[in-house]
Amino acid sequence: MTERKPPRYKPYNQPAGGWGAAAATAKVLLQQSVVAKGSRALLDMNQPGGFKCPSCAFPDAECTKKLEFCENGVKALAFEATKFRITREFFAKHTVTELMEQSDYWLEMQGRLTEPMRYDAATDHYVPCGWDEAFEMIGRHLRSLESPHQAEFYTSGRTPNEAAFLYSIFVREFGTNNFPDCSNMCHEPTSRGLAPAIGVGKGTVVLEDFEHAEAIFVIGQNTGTNSPRMMTHLVEARKRGVPIVAVNPMPERALIRFTEPQDVVQMATFGSTAIASEFVHIKIGGDLALLKGMMRVIFEREALGEQVIDHEFISQHTAGLEALRDEVMSQSWGDIVRISGLEEAQIRRCAEIYIRSRATMICYGMGLTQHQQGSRLIQQVANLLLLRGNFGKPGAGIAPIRGHSNVQGDRTVGIDEKPSQAYLDRVRDVFGFEPPREHGHHTVESIEAMLDGTAKVFIGLGGNFVRAVPDTERSYMAMRKLALTVGIATKLNRGHLVHGKDALILPVSSRSEWIRTSAGEQFVTIEDAMSNVTASRGVLDPPSADVMPEVEIVCRMARATLPHSKLPWESYSHNYDLIRDKIAEVYPAIYSEFSERIKNPKGFHLDVPPRRLVWPTPNGKANFLPLPGLEVNAPVADPWMLRLATVRSHDQFNTTIYSYSDRYRGVYNDRMVIFMNEQDRVARGLEEGARVALETISEDGIQRRVDGLTILDYPMSRGAIAGYYPELNPLLPLDYYDRISGTPAAKSIPVRVMAERLESVSQDVKDS
Numbered sequence: 001m002t003e004r005k006p007p008r009y010k011p012y013n014q015p016a017g018g019w020g021a022a023a024a025t026a027k028v029l030l031q032q033s034v035v036a037k038g039s040r041a042l043l044d045m046n047q048p049g050g051f052k053c054p055s056c057a058f059p060d061a062e063c064t065k066k067l068e069f070c071e072n073g074v075k076a077l078a079f080e081a082t083k084f085r086i087t088r089e090f091f092a093k094h095t096v097t098e099l100m101e102q103s104d105y106w107l108e109m110q111g112r113l114t115e116p117m118r119y120d121a122a123t124d125h126y127v128p129c130g131w132d133e134a135f136e137m138i139g140r141h142l143r144s145l146e147s148p149h150q151a152e153f154y155t156s157g158r159t160p161n162e163a164a165f166l167y168s169i170f171v172r173e174f175g176t177n178n179f180p181d182c183s184n185m186c187h188e189p190t191s192r193g194l195a196p197a198i199g200v201g202k203g204t205v206v207l208e209d210f211e212h213a214e215a216i217f218v219i220g221q222n223t224g225t226n227s228p229r230m231m232t233h234l235v236e237a238r239k240r241g242v243p244i245v246a247v248n249p250m251p252e253r254a255l256i257r258f259t260e261p262q263d264v265v266q267m268a269t270f271g272s273t274a275i276a277s278e279f280v281h282i283k284i285g286g287d288l289a290l291l292k293g294m295m296r297v298i299f300e301r302e303a304l305g306e307q308v309i310d311h312e313f314i315s316q317h318t319a320g321l322e323a324l325r326d327e328v329m330s331q332s333w334g335d336i337v338r339i340s341g342l343e344e345a346q347i348r349r350c351a352e353i354y355i356r357s358r359a360t361m362i363c364y365g366m367g368l369t370q371h372q373q374g375s376r377l378i379q380q381v382a383n384l385l386l387l388r389g390n391f392g393k394p395g396a397g398i399a400p401i402r403g404h405s406n407v408q409g410d411r412t413v414g415i416d417e418k419p420s421q422a423y424l425d426r427v428r429d430v431f432g433f434e435p436p437r438e439h440g441h442h443t444v445e446s447i448e449a450m451l452d453g454t455a456k457v458f459i460g461l462g463g464n465f466v467r468a469v470p471d472t473e474r475s476y477m478a479m480r481k482l483a484l485t486v487g488i489a490t491k492l493n494r495g496h497l498v499h500g501k502d503a504l505i506l507p508v509s510s511r512s513e514w515i516r517t518s519a520g521e522q523f524v525t526i527e528d529a530m531s532n533v534t535a536s537r538g539v540l541d542p543p544s545a546d547v548m549p550e551v552e553i554v555c556r557m558a559r560a561t562l563p564h565s566k567l568p569w570e571s572y573s574h575n576y577d578l579i580r581d582k583i584a585e586v587y588p589a590i591y592s593e594f595s596e597r598i599k600n601p602k603g604f605h606l607d608v609p610p611r612r613l614v615w616p617t618p619n620g621k622a623n624f625l626p627l628p629g630l631e632v633n634a635p636v637a638d639p640w641m642l643r644l645a646t647v648r649s650h651d652q653f654n655t656t657i658y659s660y661s662d663r664y665r666g667v668y669n670d671r672m673v674i675f676m677n678e679q680d681r682v683a684r685g686l687e688e689g690a691r692v693a694l695e696t697i698s699e700d701g702i703q704r705r706v707d708g709l710t711i712l713d714y715p716m717s718r719g720a721i722a723g724y725y726p727e728l729n730p731l732l733p734l735d736y737y738d739r740i741s742g743t744p745a746a747k748s749i750p751v752r753v754m755a756e757r758l759e760s761v762s763q764d765v766k767d768s
């Protein structure tokens with residue numbers, strides 16, 4: 001099961017999707033031995049009355065397709081529904097030190113967690129402990145802290161609304177706003193950047209908009225891998241002749257050519273659709289210069305007397321146009337070209353596509369958010385859209401393509417380290433306790449608090465914190481200083497092995513599994529990236545009788561920590577309607593009559609005011625927010641510097657590694673690679689396939705280095721290299737992040753290529 005084949009690199013010249021995807025789907029179901037179970041569950045995935053795909057946050061088309069899933073959704077489900085189990089015998093057999101020697105892939109392949117376990121320092125083993133003992137331990141630790149701010153409460157975005165909401169209430173009643181969250185590493189620049197611009201930190205499009213768009217931009221997002229269901233909409237748009245502009249330092253296969261696996265004719269005829277009508281080979285971080293160049297074209301043409309700006313929209317709905325114009329016009333074409341790495345003619349072509357379109361959608365992902373000025377970069381996307389009134393009409397708007405299936409929902413229902421005073425007042429009025437008013441920690445701040453000894457307890461509601469965060473070595477050190485770490489999880493991961501003095505692993509039932517309580521069968525709800533809220537009802541049996549739904553775990557932690565709390569935690573854990581009623585009370589503007597409205601099998605859409613041309617900003621307008629200059633990351637003087645983007649392969653879900661291969665990029669059985677432009681390689685006197693190390697360029701005196709990397713020639717833009725997350729996270733400095741959102745700049749790490757030191761090659765490399 002864990003044998004590694006020799007690495008192989010072979011460019012993938014077929015269209016993405018198609019039979020390759022169909023074969024991969026069948027293989028993964030077989031490998032996890034869930035063919036019968038998995039196929040039955042697939043029939044229920046994303047169907048009314050069924051459960052929501054645990055993979056990405058892209059909405060499913062309202063039951064128009066019989067089988068609404070994709071290759072990577074199947075992988076997520078198969079790994080969740082796997083027949084493999086981790087039992088107490090497994091933990092008795094391996095010490096934690098031994099488990100640390102294993103790769104992330106190996107840990108994942110051991111299967112589902114089945115009972116609560118407690119770390120025993122005397123033997124270095126996890127040992128079984130009952131649920132009562134586990135909650136007693138959590139309560140004891142939390143109650144013994146000098147201040148509630150000494151605890152960090154992490155959330156990962158697979159957690160459903162009901163559990164996340166109660167968690168946010170429990171933690172606030174306990175007394176802190178320390179909510180580090182996976183969103184802090186992901187789309188937080190959207191949440192923080194868009195709010196002052198258009199009044200909400202969310203996207204403004206819905207699925208139907210794909211049918212009305214006259215131009216679609218896909219910036220910094222690897223659609224075919226990370227939100228494959230969006231491919232269907234891109235294919236349809238292309239067939240209608242809609243221009244699609246893909247902006248990326250890496251020509252991602254699915255954005256170039258794609259075969260729709262659900263299209264019988266295309267499949268039968270080996271046909272495919274060319275996706276990008278314009279591929280923009282941007283330098284890493286060059287997007288700011290591109291966006292400004294496009295805006296510059298618009299202002300230049302206006303100055304020549306052409307009407308390309310939507311003046312009526314601007315005078316009615318916006319503020320700040322002049323300051324934006326002055327700033328944009330102060331940038332020279334020479335600088336725009338140099339920093340974007342593009343030809344002026346191509347930027348003008350992009351502007352022309354944008355100007356001709358009466359309804360434009362801009363979709364984007366981590367390639368835009370994970371930069372030092374990510375939040376303000378997202379504001380430039382809003383500026384560009386506002387110039388031509390691309391809000392509040394069909395086919396137009398901003399489309400942040402969110403990551404985790406419920407990351408947006410968790411945020412909406414209160415996972416927020418900087419909650420507004422109005423929201424806190426609401427919590428006080430609905431629940432009758434005074435919530436803490438001061439801001440809490442985001443992810444980076446929570447690690448800083450662990451390092452300086454302030455934080456004592458870490459609770460992870462889902463996720464794999466230590467592998468997801470920057471500066472791996474320091475983050476491991478930070479976790480090991482804690483008094484208690486708790487991992488609430490479906491699968492064993494590194495986060496359970498890099499632990500505090502006391503440690504617990506609490507196994508949960510997953511999205512695809514039923515939840516039965518004394519009040520009958522329960523369901524949960526999630527909010528997708530386009531603000532649709534839908535019910536999710538699992539159909540499979542949980543992996544053992546001793547796993548617990550997340551809602552119940554939260555309620556029991558709350559009771560153990562707050563024995564005198566007046567909230568009916570026991571009732572909430574049995575009847576999820578009671579939780580939804582409270583969500584409706586805390587958020588009356590969007591969630592009124594939640595329990596009623598969720599009965600609609602298609603769910604409902606949460607109001608996004610900019611869709612109605614209403615701007616909930618302090619001045620009631622949409623604001624043009626200029627960002628001076630053309631650099632989104634601090635320039636580095638080193639002439640040998642390369643910018644490293646850490647990205648996902650086709651066979652991983654964040655820190656979960658499904659296999660060592662990355663089909664669309666032509667890499668098999670190896671993740672320790674760097675993709676580099678041939679000319680950059682030659683300029684450094686390196687051979688293709690050379691083994692090297694990467695070292696971060698930083699001024700804090702800490703050496704950050706990863707050895708054992710193989711260089712692959714790849715059509716990257718000049719000066720840009722890419723490699724895999726989480727293996728390269730040791731290179732990402734903790735304080736290299738966007739100050740507005742706290743999001744680490746994981747797409748623009750300044751690095752140098754070094755000669756390899758054999759003795760420091762990691763376990764993953766030795767395996768191969």
Ligand SMILES: Nc1nc2c(c(=O)[nH]1)N[C@H]1C(S)=C(S)[C@@H](COP(=O)(O)OP(=O)(O)OC[C@H]3O[C@@H](n4cnc5c(=O)[nH]c(N)nc54)[C@H](O)[C@@H]3O)O[C@H]1N2
Nearest residue numbers: 056072220222226284285365366367403404645648653654
């Ligand atoms: N199968 C699968 N699905 C997933 C996930 C997964 O791991 N696996 N993860 C989920 C999560 S949490 C998230 S947030 C999303 C992530 O989905 P994506 O946003 O697609 O994430 P990445 O793989 O990090 O890739 C970002 C893209 O940005 C490009 N890029 C890098 N630097 C720049 C730049 O400076 N400018 C531009 N324009 N582009 C750049 C990269 O080449 C890459 O194509 O996917 C979600 N869905």
Ligand SMILES: Nc1nc2c(c(=O)[nH]1)N[C@H]1C(S)=C(S)[C@@H](COP(=O)(O)OP(=O)(O)OC[C@H]3O[C@@H](n4cnc5c(=O)[nH]c(N)nc54)[C@H](O)[C@@H]3O)O[C@H]1N2
Nearest residue numbers: 156182185186462463464468489490491493654655725746
């Ligand atoms: N260098 C670099 N770092 C990055 C990124 C990057 O692009 N580059 N991307 C960032 C982004 S966008 C994100 S979102 C974060 C992701 O950070 P996380 O969300 O913390 O990481 P995941 O890998 O998604 O978490 C996987 C674990 O979640 C648990 N799990 C799975 N399903 C469930 C469930 O239903 N309930 C519960 N309770 N647990 C479950 C399993 O035990 C599994 O091991 O990483 C960030 N880190």
Ligand SMILES: [Mo]
Nearest residue numbers: 186187403404
């Ligand atoms: Mo994410």
